[in-house]
Amino acid sequence: MPRSDTLLAWVRPDGDGEFLASFVGGAATKRRPATQLCGSLDRARQWIENEAAQIGAPIEWLSAAPES
Numbered sequence: 001m002p003r004s005d006t007l008l009a010w011v012r013p014d015g016d017g018e019f020l021a022s023f024v025g026g027a028a029t030k031r032r033p034a035t036q037l038c039g040s041l042d043r044a045r046q047w048i049e050n051e052a053a054q055i056g057a058p059i060e061w062l063s064a065a066p067e068s
Contacts, residue, residue, distance in 0.1 A: 010062040011044040019044040
């Protein structure tokens with residue numbers, strides 16, 4: 001079970017060189033994730049890192065969305 005104060009984050013390609021950055025709180029894996037469409041993998045990761053920094057949460061990077 002992930003820590004509740006951790007953001008579970010993942011990035012996936014979304015065609016045409018874009019990437020969909022997504023994250024959800026570790027204790028809220030059944031909720032819809034926050035998402036942002038970004039023009040590069042670096043910008044997608046940066047968006048997640050900025051959002052996590054604003055709330056002071058550590059990030060656990062996943063290769064895909066967590067199972068509900």
